Amino acid sequence: MPRMSGALPRGVVILVGLAAATLVSIGLSGIRSIFAPVLLTLILTICAHPVRSYVQKRGVPQGLATGLVIAVMFALLAGFTLTVIIAVGQFVGMLPHYASQFEQIGQDISAGLGALGIGHDQAAALTATIDPRNVMTLLAGALGGVFSISGALVIVLTMMILMSADAVYIPTILHQLGARAPHLVTALTEYASNVRRYMVVTTVLGVAQGALNALSLWILNVPAALLWGLLAFLCSFIPNVGYFFAIIPPLVFGFLVGGWPTLIAVIIIYGVINAVVQSVIQPRVVGQAVSLSQTITFFSVLFWAVIIGPIGAILAIPLTLLGKALLIDADPQTRFWRPTLGPTGETRSIKKLSDLESKHSRQAAHRASSDPDTQSPEGHPA
Numbered sequence: 001m002p003r004m005s006g007a008l009p010r011g012v013v014i015l016v017g018l019a020a021a022t023l024v025s026i027g028l029s030g031i032r033s034i035f036a037p038v039l040l041t042l043i044l045t046i047c048a049h050p051v052r053s054y055v056q057k058r059g060v061p062q063g064l065a066t067g068l069v070i071a072v073m074f075a076l077l078a079g080f081t082l083t084v085i086i087a088v089g090q091f092v093g094m095l096p097h098y099a100s101q102f103e104q105i106g107q108d109i110s111a112g113l114g115a116l117g118i119g120h121d122q123a124a125a126l127t128a129t130i131d132p133r134n135v136m137t138l139l140a141g142a143l144g145g146v147f148s149i150s151g152a153l154v155i156v157l158t159m160m161i162l163m164s165a166d167a168v169y170i171p172t173i174l175h176q177l178g179a180r181a182p183h184l185v186t187a188l189t190e191y192a193s194n195v196r197r198y199m200v201v202t203t204v205l206g207v208a209q210g211a212l213n214a215l216s217l218w219i220l221n222v223p224a225a226l227l228w229g230l231l232a233f234l235c236s237f238i239p240n241v242g243y244f245f246a247i248i249p250p251l252v253f254g255f256l257v258g259g260w261p262t263l264i265a266v267i268i269i270y271g272v273i274n275a276v277v278q279s280v281i282q283p284r285v286v287g288q289a290v291s292l293s294q295t296i297t298f299f300s301v302l303f304w305a306v307i308i309g310p311i312g313a314i315l316a317i318p319l320t321l322l323g324k325a326l327l328i329d330a331d332p333q334t335r336f337w338r339p340t341l342g343p344t345g346e347t348r349s350i351k352k353l354s355d356l357e358s359k360h361s362r363q364a365a366h367r368a369s370s371d372p373d374t375q376s377p378e379g380h381p382a
Contacts, residue, residue: 066167206234223253290342300317
C-alpha cells in the first residue's frame with residue numbers, strides 16, 4: 001500500500017518513538033521513589049483479587065471482602081520484607097566466625113598476585129575487599145537502606161487500602177469500556193490472569209527450588225543451608241539473573257568449610273536444579289501466559305532494575321507484560337508484532353510443523369541415497 005503524502009517516513013516515526021520512550025524512562029526513573037511502590041501495590045492487588053471473588057460468591061459482605069484482600073496483601077508484603085531482613089541479618093552475623101579463613105584467602109590471593117608481578121600495594125588494595133569487616137559494612141548499609149524506606153512503605157500501605165477499595169468497581173468499569181474499547185478490555189483481562197498465573201507458579205517452583213537447594217547444602221555440610229535455600233526462593237523471582245545472586249553465598253561458605261570439592265558440588269547442584277526448574281518446568285507451565293523470549297526477559301530485568309531499582313528486577317516480567325498489553329495486545333493494528341516479543345501458541349505450532357516437515361525430508365533423502373534401486377550401474381543415482 002503506497003504511503004500517503006502527509007505521512008511521516010518510517011525512519012522518522014521510529015526515531016520519534018525511541019526519543020519518546022527515552023524521555024518517559026528518564027521521567028519514571030526520576031519518580032522511582034513513588035512509582036515503584038505504586039507498581040508493587042498494583043501487582044499485589046492483581047494477585048489478591050481472586051480472594052475477593054471467592055469470598056463474595058459465598059455471601060461475604062463487600063466491606064469484609066475488601067478487608068480480607070487488604071489482609072492478604074499485607075501478609076504477602078510483610079512476609080517478603082521480613083524474610084529479606086532476616087536473611088541479610090543472619091548473613092552479617094555469620095561473617096565474623098570465618099574471619100580467619102577470609103584472611104587466609106586474602107593472603108593466598110596476595111601471594112598469587114605477587115608471583116604474577118603485581119606490586120604489594122596494589123595486591124593489598126585488591127585483597128582488602130575480602131576482609132569480612134568490609135563485607136559487613138556493605139551489608140549493614142544495605143540493611144539500613146531497607147529500614148530507610150519507611151516513606152515507600154507508607155505509600156504501599158496507603159495504596160493497598162485505596163486500590164482494594166477501588167477494585168470493587170473494576171468489573172463495572174471494564175463492562176463500560178467494553179462497548180468502546182473491547183480489545184483493551186480483553187488485553188487487560190488476559191494480563192491480570194497471566195500475571196496471577198506467573199506469580200503463583202513462580203512462587204510454587206521457587207519454594208521447591210529453595211527446598212532442594214537447602215537439602216543439598218545440608219547434605220554437603222554447608223553452614224546456614226536453610227538460609228541459602230530461602231535466598232534461592234527470593235531470587236527465583238528475578239529471571240535469569242537471580243540464580244547468580246543466590247549461588248554466591250553458598251559458594252563462599254562451601255569453599256570455607258569444604259574446599260574446592262564442595263564448591264564444585266554446589267555449582268553442579270545449583271546448575272542442575274536451576275536448569276530443570278527455570279529452563280524446563282517453568283516455561284512449560286507459564287510459557288503461553290508470559291510469551292516473552294529469553295532475550296526480552298533478560299533485557300526487561302536490566303531495564304526495570306535501572307528504572308525503578310531492585311523492585312523492578314523482581315517485577316520485571318509483570319511490568320513488561322503490562323507494557324505489552326497496553327501497547328500491542330490492546331491495539332488490533334499492532335498485534336502482529338506479538339511473535340517478535342516471544343513465541344506465541346501459533347508460533348510454536350508453526351515451528352513444530354516446520355521441524356516435522358524438515359525431519360521427514362531428511363529421512364526421505366537418506367532413504368533415497370541408501371536404496372540400491374535408485375542407484376545406476378556406475379554407482380551414481382539414476
